[in-house]
Amino acid sequence: MEDTTHIDPGHLVNFVPVSSQLHWDEYFMLQAMLASYKSKDPNTKVGCVFVDENNHQITMGYNGAVAGVDETKIPWGNDRTVPLEYQKYGYVIHSEANAISHARGSLKGSRGYITLFPCNECAKLIASQRVSEIVYLSDKYRDTPENRISKKIFQLSGVKYRQLTLTPKLIEGLHQYLLGLLKHV
Numbered sequence: 346m347e348d349t350t351h352i353d354p355g356h357l358v359n360f361v362p363v364s365s366q367l368h369w370d371e372y373f374m375l376q377a378m379l380a381s382y383k384s385k386d387p388n389t390k391v392g393c394v395f396v397d398e399n400n401h402q403i404t405m406g407y408n409g410a411v412a413g414v415d416e417t418k419i420p421w422g423n424d425r426t427v428p429l430e431y432q433k434y435g436y437v438i439h440s441e442a443n444a445i446s447h448a449r450g451s452l453k454g455s456r457g458y459i460t461l462f463p464c465n466e467c468a469k470l471i472a473s474q475r476v477s478e479i480v481y482l483s484d485k486y487r488d489t490p491e492n493r494i495s496k497k498i499f500q501l502s503g504v505k506y507r508q509l510t511l512t513p514k515l516i517e518g519l520h521q522y523l524l525g526l527l528k529h530v
């Protein structure tokens with residue numbers, strides 16, 4: 346049993362035990378998910394956030410058109426049988442590339458939370474920025490050549506990566522919380 350004889354007897358006045366609803370991993374993945382929600386891509390919405398070792402956000406992004414380009418003026422279709430100029434792939438910047446290009450500080454040693462495991466082009470950028478770790482939600486393109494290249498780049502450059510699982514219970518709790526906020530406006 347804890348020895349409490351030396352503790353100020355007033356230390357429990359107005360004392361309420363507290364704990365955060367969210368772990369840092371959950372908190373930042375939810376931010377990445379919110380960023381993805383902003384994407385106009387009708388098929389694949391991806392979001393990410395990069396944070397430093399003190400859990401401060403450095404930058405975030407989602408997949409979208411080049412800054413300054415009217416997103417309604419580019420083709421969003423993913424039909425790869427038509428020429429590239431008529432495919433979204435010719436115009437869209439991935440969330441990680443957007444976040445990195447708009448970062449105001451160094452990403453060296455940062456952690457990146459991404460809703461989808463990065464493609465090989467983004468893996469190049471991430472490794473070049475000396476990001477220390479990638480935390481991802483989905484790896485739906487696993488076993489594709491691009492995905493294998495990403496993992497090889499990370500392994501060769503020392504970027505750690507791990508998958509995070511979020512439970513429906515967490516999302517449900519957040520959902521109820523957000524609805525509760527609206528009741529008091």
Ligand SMILES: [Zn+2]
Pocket residue numbers: 439440441463464465466467468
């Ligand atoms: Zn990418």
